[in-house]
Amino acid sequence: MKTIVFIIWAISLVLLNCTHTDFGGFENNTDIGKIYLQGLVQFDSETKQYRITGSGENIWGTEDAFHFLWREFSGDLKLSSNIAWLGTDAHEHRKAGLRIRQSLAPDAVYVNAVVHGNGLISLQYRDRKGCTTHEFQTPVKTPASIRLERDGDLFTLSVAKINGVFQPAGVMTITFTNPVYAGLTVCAHDSTTQETAIFSQIRLENPGVIPDSLRVLESTLEIVEVATGERQIIHRVKEHIEAPNWAPNGKTLVYNSRGILYSIPVTGGTPNLIHSGIADQCNNDHGFSPDGKWIALSHNTSDKGSLIYIIPSTGGDPRLITKQGPSYWHGWSPNGKTLAYCAQRNGEYDIYTIHVKGGQEKRLTTTAGLDDGPDYSPDGKYIYINSERTGLMKIWRMRANGEQQEQSHV
Numbered sequence: 001m002k003t004i005v006f007i008i009w010a011i012s013l014v015l016l017n018c019t020h021t022d023f024g025g026f027e028n029n030t031d032i033g034k035i036y037l038q039g040l041v042q043f044d045s046e047t048k049q050y051r052i053t054g055s056g057e058n059i060w061g062t063e064d065a066f067h068f069l070w071r072e073f074s075g076d077l078k079l080s081s082n083i084a085w086l087g088t089d090a091h092e093h094r095k096a097g098l099r100i101r102q103s104l105a106p107d108a109v110y111v112n113a114v115v116h117g118n119g120l121i122s123l124q125y126r127d128r129k130g131c132t133t134h135e136f137q138t139p140v141k142t143p144a145s146i147r148l149e150r151d152g153d154l155f156t157l158s159v160a161k162i163n164g165v166f167q168p169a170g171v172m173t174i175t176f177t178n179p180v181y182a183g184l185t186v187c188a189h190d191s192t193t194q195e196t197a198i199f200s201q202i203r204l205e206n207p208g209v210i211p212d213s214l215r216v217l218e219s220t221l222e223i224v225e226v227a228t229g230e231r232q233i234i235h236r237v238k239e240h241i242e243a244p245n246w247a248p249n250g251k252t253l254v255y256n257s258r259g260i261l262y263s264i265p266v267t268g269g270t271p272n273l274i275h276s277g278i279a280d281q282c283n284n285d286h287g288f289s290p291d292g293k294w295i296a297l298s299h300n301t302s303d304k305g306s307l308i309y310i311i312p313s314t315g316g317d318p319r320l321i322t323k324q325g326p327s328y329w330h331g332w333s334p335n336g337k338t339l340a341y342c343a344q345r346n347g348e349y350d351i352y353t354i355h356v357k358g359g360q361e362k363r364l365t366t367t368a369g370l371d372d373g374p375d376y377s378p379d380g381k382y383i384y385i386n387s388e389r390t391g392l393m394k395i396w397r398m399r400a401n402g403e404q405q406e407q408s409h410v
Contacts, residue, residue: 023041023043023069024043024045024048024050024202025071025202025204026069026070026071026183026184026204027070027071027072028069028070028071029041029052029067029068029069029070030067030068030070030104031054031055031056031066031067031068032056032064032065032066032067032068032104032105032106033056033057033063033064033065033066033106034056034057034063034065034106034191035055035056035065035067035191036055036191036192037055037191037192037193037194038055039052039053039054039055039066039067039186039194040052040053040067041053041067041069047200048200048202049198049199049200050069050184050198050199050200050202051196051197051198051199052067052069052096052184052185052186052196052197052199053067053186053194053195053196054066054067054185054186054187054188054194054195054196055067055187055188055190055191055192055193055194055195056187056188056189056191057189057190057191058093058187058189059095059112059114059124059133059185059187060124060133061132061133062107062126062130062131062132062133063106063107064106064107064110064133064187065106065187065191066095066185066186066187067185067186067187068099068101068104068181068183068184068185069183069184069185070099070101070104070181070182070183070184071181071182071183071204072179072180072181072182073179073180073181073182073206074178074179074180075150075178075206076149076150076151076152076206077100077149077150077182077204077205077206078147078148078149078150078203078204078205078206079098079100079147079148079149079182079183079202079203079204080098080145080146080147080148080158080166080201080202080203081098081145081146081184081199081200081201081202081203082143082145082162082199082200082201083096083097083115083142083146083197083198083199084143084197084198084200085115085117085195085196085197085198086195086196086197086198087195087196090117090188090193090195091117091188091189091190091195092116092117092118093116093117093118093189094116094117094186094187094188094189094190094195095114095115095116095117095185095186095187095189096114096115096184096185096186096187096195096197096199097112097113097114097115097146097148097184097185098112098113098114098146098147098148098183098184098185099111099112099148099181099182099183099184099185100112100148100150100155100176100180100181100182101180101181101182102129102176102177102180102181103181104181105129107126107129107130108126108129109126109127109128109129109174109176110124110125110126111123111124111125111148111150111155111172111174112124112125112148112185113146113147113148113157113170114185115142115144115146117189117195119141119142120137120138120141121137121138121140121141121142121144121146121157121159121169122135122136122137122138122157122170123135123136123138123148123155123157123169123170123172124136125155125172125174127172127174134231135231136157136169136170136172136222136231136232136233137231137232137233138157138159138169138170138233139169139233139234139268140159140161140169143161143162144159144160144161144162145159145160145161145162145164145166145201146158146159146160147159147160147166150176150180153173153174153175153176154171154172154173155171155172155173155174156168156170156171157169157170157171167236168218168220168236169220169233169236170220170231170233171220182204184199184202216238217238217239217240218236218237218238218239219236219237219239219240219241219242220233220235220236221233221234221235221236221241221244221253221255221264222234223266234253234264234265234266234267234268235264235268235269235271237257239257239258240257240258241255241256241257242255242256242257242284243255243256243284243285243286245286245287245288246266246288247263247288247292247313248288248289248290248291248292249292250266251265251266252264252265252266253265253266254274254286254287254288254295255271256282256283256284256286259280259281259282259283259300260273260274260276260280260282261273261274261276261282261286261295261297262274273315274295274311274313274314274315275315275316276297276299276309276311276315276316276318277311277316277317277318278299278318279297279299279309279311279318280299281299281300281301282297282298282299282300283298283299283300283306283328284298285297285298285306285328285329285330285341286298286329287329287331287332288313288332289313289332289336289356290332290333290334290335290336291336292313293312293313294310294311294312294313294356295310295311295312295313296308296309296310296321296329296332296339297309297310297311297318297329298327298328298329298341299318301325304324304325304326305325305326305327305344306325306326306327306328307320307321307322307323307325307326307327308320308321308322308327308328308329308339308341308354309321310356319358320358321339321354321356321358322341322343322354322358322361323358324343324345324361325343326343326344327341327342327343327352328341328342328343328372329341330342330372330373330374330375331374331375331376331383332376333376333380333400334376334378334379334380335380336356337355337356338353338354338355338356338400339353339354339355339356340352340353340374340375340376340383341353341354341374342371342372342373342374343361345363348368349370349371349372350363350364350365350366350371351363351364351365351371351372351374351383351385351402352364353383353400362402363402364383364398364401364402365385365387365398365402365405367387367389368389369387369388369389370386370387370388370393371385371386371387371388371389371396372385372386372387373385373386376400377397380400381399381400382397382398382399382400383397383398383399383400383402384396384397384408385397385398390407394407394408395407395408396408
């Protein structure tokens with residue numbers, strides 16, 4: 001009799017387990033990291049919604065703790081969903097989102113697109129096993145749909161207001177090996193409690209190889225916090241932009257797009273065109289004077305290549321500084337009187353300086369090989385450069401007059 005009861009119990013357990021593991025398009029669910037309250041997944045086969053409950057201290061730092069609904073996947077993929085929290089009285093940093101992970105280890109390489117309890121939507125990633133997590137913060141707040149795409153080593157977070165069009169909001173390049181774990185994730189940001197999120201309108205697909213003819217060029221302008229590496233997108237546009245530079249007051253950035261300079265507040269907003277007259281083919285090289293009143297720029301002329309000009313920081317007619325080209329501006333002395341630049345003369349690229357009013361240029365380097373990217377130390381005593389004079393590109397420094405050239409070990 002005991003044997004019969006045991007067999008019936010065992011069969012019932014298997015049947016219950018089969019019912020419990022109806023995860024729609026996913027394979028399994030797992031608690032990752034140090035978890036004291038077991039997570040749970042409920043799938044409604046009629047509405048195709050997932051109700052996921054998870055605990056965990058955080059998805060951050062060098063190790064994670066969360067609940068994960070996943071399937072193994074190889075190759076490119078797109079994963080998108082609407083996400084809604086249950087309950088409002090909870091931690092503002094609780095996280096629910098879409099995840100691609102190298103393994104189920106708590107310190108694994110990963111990328112995830114998550115919505116926080118306070119409405120923040122961000123792209124988080126750990127690009128090496130056991131290393132610190134970093135983050136993009138998007139300007140879009142919930143409610144919104146989010147999508148995470150893998151295209152080779154390129155990962156893109158896109159965001160759409162409900163029933164709207166997805167717009168890229170963050171990009172990161174990370175190397176994974178196949179297969180990866182892709183799925184849905186919930187973290188309570190508190191190991192003593194659980195949080196629940198509803199995932200709906202889920203799509204998990206392999207788009208195949210996207211032909212170049214269907215690809216759209218987009219650029220994002222981002223601010224990176226030096227201490228933490230955290231990144232915040234302040235502007236996104238469907239064209240090529242490059243070379244952002246800070247204004248001395250820390251409130252404005254200037255960047256180049258199609259040869260024209262634009263300014264934009266560091267908090268984001270609508271860019272303003274900076275009129276520069278005939279200097280309408282600017283390249284990467286531009287920057288503010290120390291007092292913020294002027295902008296030095298390099299403009300590609302039709303006959304002499306790149307020449308250096310100065311314009312008012314609010315825009316205006318350009319004033320020619322270098323008569324010979326190509327010349328590429330890079331640095332402005334702290335006293336505002338001298339410009340440092342890279343120039344090609346007689347087939348050799350070297351470092352030169354010139355007064356801001358123009359005149360005779362001074363050659364500072366004479367060694368064979370490329371010398372590039374000069375910039376002044378804050379006290380103006382040194383100029384730091386990139387030089388390949390030893391065979392490899394290294395950082396060197398010299399006195400502002402070109403003397404005492406030495407490889408820098410800073």
